[in-house]
Amino acid sequence: MMTAKRSATAEKILQLSAELFAKKGYDALSLRDIANACEMKAPSLYNHFKDKETLYRAVLQTVFAQESPQLLSCFQTGESPEVQLKSFIHKACLAVSKDSIFSSLFLRELLSSEGQHIQFLAEEVMAETCQAIHDVLVKIEPKCDSHFMTTSLVGLIVFQFQMNKMRPFMSGSEPKHTEVAYITEQIESMIFNQIAAIKTT
Amino acid sequence: MMTAKRSATAEKILQLSAELFAKKGYDALSLRDIANACEMKAPSLYNHFKDKETLYRAVLQTVFAQESPQLLSCFQTGESPEVQLKSFIHKACLAVSKDSIFSSLFLRELLSSEGQHIQFLAEEVMAETCQAIHDVLVKIEPKCDSHFMTTSLVGLIVFQFQMNKMRPFMSGSEPKHTEVAYITEQIESMIFNQIAAIKTT
DNA sequence: GTCTATAACGAGATAGAC
DNA sequence: GTCTATCTCGTTATAGAC
Secondary structure, eight states: OOOOOHHHHHHHHHHHHHHHHHOOOTTTOOOOHOOOOOOSOOOGGGGSSSSSHHHHHHHHHHHHHHHHHHHHHHGGGSSOOHHHHHHHHHHHHHHHHHHHHHHHHHHHHHSSSHHHHHIIIIIISHHHHHHHHHHHHHHHTSOOOHHHHHHHHHHHHHHHHGGGGGGGGGGTTTTTGGGGHHHHHHHHHHHHHHHHHHTTT | OOOOOHHHHHHHHHHHHHHHHHHHHHOOOOOOHHHHHHOOOGGGGGGTTTSHHHHHHHHHHHHHHHHHHHHGGGGGGSHHHHHHHHHHHHHHHHHHHHHHHHHHHHHHHHHOOSSSHHHIIIIISSHHHHHHHHHHHHHHHHTOOOHHHHHHHHHHHHHHHHHHGTTGGTOOOOOOGGHHHHHHHHHHHHHHHHHHHHHHH
16 A cells, blocks of 8 residues: 655654654644644644644554564564564564654554544554564464464553653662663563463463 | 542532543543533533642542552452452453543553653552552562562553454454453463463573 | 522634635 | 634633522
8 A cells, every 4th residue: 555655844744743642642732833843833734734633644654654664574584483573572662662652652542532543553554563473473372362462462562661651659660670671571571471381281 | 648528519520520531531621521421511610620630630539549449458358369369350350341441541641741640640549559469479479570560460451451442453353352251361361370480480 | 608600711722715 | 834713722700599
């Protein structure tokens, strides 16, 4: 599916507003804020996008499309399924830790009451990546519930990094808990221990 | 800490607006929407709450306070730590599946850019429950990272039930994946398999 | 007094005219 | 790209009902 070629300013609007949509959410973010970040006036945005909703959908599409190839590449190597999965976990954790735009937008949509974008996200944007995780899990251990493990993996990655904001106020939290390497290692451990447990039954 | 005694209408406003705040989010929900649900006019709300922000904070407090005793009771039995943790997982999953107000508000706050309420939630509202999980995990397996396991458990519960909206559009999803009993069982399995794996090292 | 509704304000929103 | 119409927001002032 080809995405329409965009002008340079349209690209600029997309990139800058993606960050703002992720940070403040659809309703709290005004077109003026976006225009401000782009060094233009709000009505000028209408030269590039039909309305706020259209801009937002374009943001969803491009943000997820940017991450997707990187993540999919993990599964296109000659390595064993186990190694492929591990490298995916590492790359996904790194991506989410570097900027949370991806995961913030995803979580916001998951919370949204009007489920308009849920289907779009699932089928058009995340399908390939989730399918790849799904397939590699089946290869590693056919007996496992690969759908549930896929959602658990995605959930842990998305949630644990969001939790970094709250950890300072929680008991038992240590500095290491906010480190990418440590979180990655722990999530990897949970997933592979679960697989191992199923394997031996 | 005593909470101020509230009138019947104030309680009604709290209950009805909690649902709406969870569903639409702080910014998207107008005082007129709330008033509508309560069968009153917007300005009348000001007889019961100073402003929107105050109402919202009261909502956070009461919603979490309602769930808290139920969940804490799991840890106040004479049962073994393992049984206590299992009964907590069951009760928490059931609570989240019955109404997602609790977990929606929590996730929304976790996403919020202004972290004003994060500390409040962590220290005033969720601290007791998280501490109880933390303690029981230490009892079961002192070698485990109980902080990380606590957040993983909370994250899995909150996330997996939110995912039910998206599952219909994902490959590999079956009807059982949206059932409370099945999700509960799977989360329990992940947590206890992780504990078992740590125990044997 | 206690709670309610009506009217209206100023700020800030989207979006269409120019 | 700018101007501006129109709408909706949170909030206040005020006056009437129980």
